[in-house]
Amino acid sequence: MRNLLEVDSVMISFDERKILSGCYLKCETGDVIGILGRNGCGKSSLLKIIFGTLFTYNKFIRINGKVYDKPYRYGNLIAYLPQHDFLPKNISIQKIISIYIASSEGREKLINDSRLKNHLKKQVSELSGGELRYFEIMLLVNLDVKFILLDEPFSKVEPLYKEVIIELIKEYRSTKGFIITDHDYVNIIAASDRIILITEGIGKPIADLAELEQWNYVPNGTFS
Amino acid sequence: MRIVFNYYKILLTVNIPFSFIFGYIYGVPAFLASFCTFGLLISAFYFELYYKQRYYFYFNRGFTKLKLISYSFVANIILVALFFTFSKLIH
Numbered sequence: 001m002r003n004l005l006e007v008d009s010v011m012i013s014f015d016e017r018k019i020l021s022g023c024y025l026k027c028e029t030g031d032v033i034g035i036l037g038r039n040g041c042g043k044s045s046l047l048k049i050i051f052g053t054l055f056t057y058n059k060f061i062r063i064n065g066k067v068y069d070k071p072y073r074y075g076n077l078i079a080y081l082p083q084h085d086f087l088p089k090n091i092s093i094q095k096i097i098s099i100y101i102a103s104s105e106g107r108e109k110l111i112n113d114s115r116l117k118n119h120l121k122k123q124v125s126e127l128s129g130g131e132l133r134y135f136e137i138m139l140l141v142n143l144d145v146k147f148i149l150l151d152e153p154f155s156k157v158e159p160l161y162k163e164v165i166i167e168l169i170k171e172y173r174s175t176k177g178f179i180i181t182d183h184d185y186v187n188i189i190a191a192s193d194r195i196i197l198i199t200e201g202i203g204k205p206i207a208d209l210a211e212l213e214q215w216n217y218v219p220n221g222t223f224s
Numbered sequence: 225m226r227i228v229f230n231y232y233k234i235l236l237t238v239n240i241p242f243s244f245i246f247g248y249i250y251g252v253p254a255f256l257a258s259f260c261t262f263g264l265l266i267s268a269f270y271f272e273l274y275y276k277q278r279y280y281f282y283f284n285r286g287f288t289k290l291k292l293i294s295y296s297f298v299a300n301i302i303l304v305a306l307f308f309t310f311s312k313l314i315h
Contacts, residue, residue, distance in 0.1 A: 053283060075286020086280040088230060099226040100285065143284060 002029045003064055003146040005078075005177060007050055011058035011201075012042065019045055021201035027147060027177040032169055034192030035181040036206075036217060041198045043181040044083060047149045050179070051080040063146065079140040080149045085132060087124045093135065094120040106142035113138060115164070130161030137165060141172040148172075150180040154187050166191045185218065227285055228295045234275070235296050238267035256307065260300045268293050 010023040019042040027033050037043045048054035050061060052070030061068050063077055071077040087096060093116065101107045110116060115134060119127060127135060133153060140148055150169075154162050162184070169178055169191050182188050189195065195206040199215050206212060209223040243263035247255025268289075271278075282292055 051283070053280075070288075072283045073286055073288055075284075079284045080280060082277060082280045084277045086277050088234075088278060088281060091230070099230060100281075140284065145284075 003177065004028050004062075005050075005147050006060075006062040007046075008060040008062075009058055010046060010049055010056065010060075012045055012049065012054070012056040018201055020049075020198070023198070023201075023203040025179070025196060025203055027179055029146070029175065029177050030173050031194065032173055032178040032180065032192045034188040034195045035179065035198060035203070036185055036188060036195060036212070037181075037198035038217065039183075042201065043198055044151050046198070046203075047080060047151050047179065047181065051078055051149055053080075076144050076146070078147045078149060079143050079145045081136055081140055081151055081153060083152045083155065085124075085136070087132075087136060087139075089123065089125040092121055092123055093127075096124070096139070100139055101142050102144060103142075106144075109142060110138055128158075129156035130158045130164075133157045134161055134164060134168070137168055141168065141176065145176070147177045147179070150178065150182075152182045153180060154182045154184040162187050185212070225295075227282060228287065228292060231271075231282060231287075231292050232296045232299055234271060235264065235267040238270045239263040239300075242266050256304050260297065260304055264293070264297055264300055268296075 005027045007026070008024045010020050011018070012020045019040075023046055025033060035043050035046065045054055049056055049059055050071070052061075052068070052072045061071060063071060068074070068077070072080065094111070097107055097110045101110060111120065115131070116138065119131065124132065133156065137150065137153060153165050157165065166187060169180070180188060180191060189209065195209075196203045197206050197212060197215055197217055198204075199217070204215070212218045213220050213222060213224060239259060240263075243255050243258035246258040246263070279289060
């Protein structure tokens with residue numbers, strides 16, 4: 001089944017400074033949408049608003065034709081990878097898998113994953129940055145949700161794992177829609193099939209990568 | 225519910241010592257009252273202060289802060305009720 005997430009009219013201000021002033025985006029199952037933008041432009045805020053954990057009066061979030069105020073409360077619509085580690089540190093990887101993943105099929109997949117099976121007895125605090133990010137994303141993609149929001153999935157991740165994470169997104173996009181953001185624009189571009197640049201509070205669809213230069217997001221000559 | 229228990233266990237690590245101090249000063253009823261009220265709120269505040277990011281672990285499974293704290297409150301009430309039942313049986 002194809003699912004559709006529509007986000008419109010997202011506005012938010014912090015201390016009277018307007019951060020977002022009317023963002024629109026549409027994500028379907030199979031889409032990987034990359035969001036780029038400078039520090040403090042509202043990328044993470046946008047993801048949190050879509051997820052439902054950041055409040056704003058102005059927003060319109062619709063999934064499969066139904067409007068939601070806080071989609072995360074339903075547990076089967078959206079998952080969100082925050083910028084910082086979010087897993088309990090004091091329990092083993094195996095235990096996290098067993099309490100977090102409801103389906104036995106999902107649990108089997110994680111337990112038998114070639115990159116995880118040697119770490120099952122370890123605690124989260126014993127994983128490297130790349131291993132941890134990979135494990136977090138593996139958990140989220142195996143949840144029974146329709147859309148995944150990834151906030152800085154490549155942050156603190158060694159190059160080899162960045163490729164692995166891109167492969168993971170590609171593998172699961174047949175059943176889910178992805179919205180991802182990171183400062184690592186090279187990998188965001190590699191993983192996404194549509195790019196949106198947030199600038200001046202508005203999400204601008206990027207048709208040609210050279211536009212990123214015109215909007216002063218990357219230095220001139222990067223793509224042209 | 226195992227995921228809620230994971231949250232509840234973390235709250236207990238703060239709630240029990242906090243309520244124990246109350247109980248040590250004012251007696252067992254104060255311990256039990258604190259365990260269900262102040263102790264719970266203080267431990268939830270502690271979690272918010274030191275493990276805020278970890279809430280996303282529960283959010284992704286559909287558990288809001290209110291749900292988590294409510295379940296913890298109910299669990300505390302059950303524990304206190306069990307305590308009363310057993311102490312009546314013993315006496």
